Ligand SMILES: *[C@@H]1O[C@H](CO)[C@@H](O)[C@H](O)[C@H]1NC(C)=O
Ligand SMILES: *[C@@H]1O[C@H](CO)[C@@H](O)[C@H](O)[C@H]1NC(C)=O
Ligand SMILES: *[C@@H]1O[C@H](CO)[C@@H](O)[C@H](O)[C@H]1NC(C)=O
Ligand SMILES: *[C@@H]1O[C@H](CO)[C@@H](O)[C@H](O)[C@H]1NC(C)=O
C-alpha cells in the first residue's frame with residue numbers, strides 16, 4: 001500500500017517535472033518491467049523508489065523556485081536582499097584568518113559601497129571587472145557589489161602568473177582589476193604585458209613602490225562611498241553574474257559563464273538535495289574563484305542565509321581545530337583534501353567537532369569509509385557537476401562510493417544518460433542510424449546531458465570562447481535533431497542507478513590487454529605508501545602494445561622502501577596494474593583545487609635525460625625495482641629488458 005502511494009506520487013511528480021502524459025510514463029515503466037523480468041524490476045523499484053521520490057521532490061522544488069524568480073525578474077542580489085531583511089544581525093561570514101565576522105547587514109552594506117563606488121567611477125551594467133585576490137570576506141563583498149550594479153566579475157585564480165594571468169584578463173575583456181595586496185608582485189609582473197587602459201585597484205596594505213604606478217587604493221575610497229542600496233540595474237535571472245575559469249587539463253584556462261539562475265540552481269540543489277538546515281555553519285576552505293567554493297559553498301550564505309566560515313587556504317593540520325572553534329556542521333572538500341586529512345596524525349579536535357556532513361567531490365572510494373569512521377562524519381554529500389555543465393548529480397542518500405544517481409524506474413525524468421564511448425578518444429559510439437547508444441548497468445560510458453535551451457534549469461551557457469563551447473556539444477545524441485552537453489567524464493551505473501566516477505578523460509590505459517584505471521591504482525598505491533601523493537599514468541614503450549603504467553610518488557624524505565612496496569603490490573593488485581616505472585619526486589604538482597597535474601609528467605615519460613627525479617623500472621625477472629639510468633633506458637628502448 002505504501003509503495004503504491006509512493007508510486008502514484010512519483011508519477012504526479014514526474015508529470016510536474018517533465019510534463020509527460022501519464023500513459024507515456026506508465027508505458028516506460030512497463031517497458032522496463034517486461035524487459036527486465038518482473039522480479040528484478042520489483043527489487044530495483046523497492047530499493048530505489050524512496051530515493052527517486054526524494055530526488056524528484058528536490059528537482060521540482062528548485063524548478064518551481066527558478067520559475068518564480070524568472071517571473072519576478074529576481075537576481076542573486078535581490079534574493080540576497082531578502083536574506084538580509086529576514087535576519088540582518090545573523091552572522092553571514094567569518095574569515096578565519098583574522099576572525100573578522102560580518103553580519104548579513106554588514107555584508108550588504110559593504111557590497112552597496114562597492115556598487116556605489118564603481119558606479120561613480122564610471123562603470124556600468126555589462127562591464128567586466130577582474131577580481132584577483134585570496135579568500136576573505138571582502139572577496140564576496142566585491143563580486144556581490146559588482147552584481148548589484150550589473151557589473152560582471154571575472155574571478156581569477158590567484159595562483160596564475162604572467163601569460164595565463166594576462167590571458168584571463170584579456171579573454172574576459174576586463175576594464176579593471178581589483179587585486180589584493182598579496183598579489184602585488186604578480187600584478188606588477190603581468191602589468192607589462194597588459195593593455196594600459198585597464199584600471200587597477202589595490203585592496204589592502206599595498207606598498208606604493210611595489211605596484212604599477214597608476215594603481216588606486218580602493219579601501220579608503222570605499223570608506224567614503226554611500227552604503228545605501230544602489231539603483232537597480234534591471235538585470236534578469238538569465239543574465240551573467242560572473243565568470244569562472246575552468247582549468248582544463250591542457251592549455252590556457254577557459255572562461256565559463258555563470259548566470260544568476262545557474263548560481264541559484266547549483267546552490268539550491270545542493271541545499272535541498274542534501275537536506276541542509278538554516279542553522280548549519282559551513283566551513284569553506286576552497287578557493288573562492290572556483291565554483292565549489294563560491295557557488296556550492298558561498299551560495300548557501302548569499303541565497304539561503306547560512307553562516308559560512310571562510311578559510312584563506314586549506315590547512316590539513318588546522319582543519320578540525322577550525323571546525324571545532326566555529327561550530328561548523330558542514331565541511332567542504334575537493335580533490336585530495338580528504339586524503340591529506342587522513343594523512344595527519346590523530347588529533348584531539350578531530351573527534352571534538354560537530355560536523356555532520358562533508359560536501360564536495362572527488363572523495364576516492366578507497367578511503368571513503370575510513371574517512372567517515374575516523375572523523376565521525378555521518379554523511380558524505382558527494383556531488384558531480386562542472387561549472388559549465390548542467391548535468392549535475394548528487395549522492396543524496398549517503399551511498400558509499402557513488403557521486404549520484406539517476407532513476408532506473410523513470411530514467412527520463414532527468415535527461416542525463418551514460419552513452420557508449422571510445423575511452424581513448426572520448427568519441428561517442430553511434431548505432432547504424434547515427435544515434436548514441438545508452439549504456440546498460442555495469443558498462444562505462446560518457447555522461448551526457450540533453451540540451452533544452454528554453455528551460456533555464458537545463459541551459460548550457462557555455463564558454464566565452466565560442467569554439468570551446470562547440471567542442472562540448474554533440475548533435476543527434478538521444479534522438480535525431482537534438483543536442484547534448486558532453487561532460488568528458490566516464491562513469492559507470494549499477495543496477496540501482498547509482499553512478500560511480502570512473503576516470504577523467506584518457507585516464508584509463510591498456511596494458512597487457514587489460515584496462516587499467518589510474519584512479520583505482522592511485523588509490524591503492526597511496527594506501528600502501530602511508531597516503532603519500534601518488535599519480536599514475538600510462539607511458540608508451542617502443543615495441544609494446546598499449547601503455548605501461550608509471551607512478552609518480554611524492555617522497556620528499558627518500559624513505560620509500562621499494563622492496564616492501566613490491567611485496568605489498570603483489571598482494572594488492574593484479575600484475576598488469578603494477579606500475580612498470582616509478583618516479584620519486586619531492587612533491588607532486590597540484591592545481592588550485594587540489595587535483596594532480598599529470599600532463600607534463602606523462603609527456604616527460606621515463607627518459608632519464610628529461611627527468612631529473614629518481615627513476616625506477618620493475619625488472620620482471622628479478623621481481624624488483626631497479627634504478628633506471630641511461631644504460632637501462634637503452635635496454636628498454638631496444639627491447640632487451642623485458643617489462
Ligand atoms: C539588529 O541589531 C540592531 C542593533 O544592534 C537592532 O537595533 C535591531 O533591532 C536588530 N534587528 C533585528 C531584526 O534583530
Ligand atoms: C560554539 O558553541 C558553543 C556552545 O554552544 C558556544 O559557547 C560558542 O560561542 C560557539 N562558538 C561560535 C564561534 O559560535
Ligand atoms: C544540459 O544543458 C542543456 C543545454 O541547455 C540542456 O538542454 C539539458 O537539458 C541539460 N541537461 C541537464 C541534465 O540538465
Ligand atoms: C578558442 O578556443 C580555440 C580552441 O579551443 C582556440 O584555438 C582559440 O585560440 C580560442 N580563442 C580565444 C580567443 O581564446
Ligand SMILES: *[C@@H]1O[C@H](CO)[C@@H](O)[C@H](O)[C@H]1NC(C)=O
Pocket residue numbers: 421422423424513514515
Ligand atoms: C577495455 O576497454 C575497451 C574500450 O574501452 C573495451 O572494448 C574492452 O573490452 C575492455 N577490456 C577489458 C579486458 O575490460
Ligand SMILES: *[C@@H]1O[C@H](CO)[C@@H](O)[C@H](O)[C@H]1NC(C)=O
Pocket residue numbers: 585589600601
Ligand atoms: C611543477 O611545477 C613547476 C612550476 O610550474 C615546474 O617547474 C615543474 O617542472 C613541475 N614539476 C613537474 C614534475 O611537473
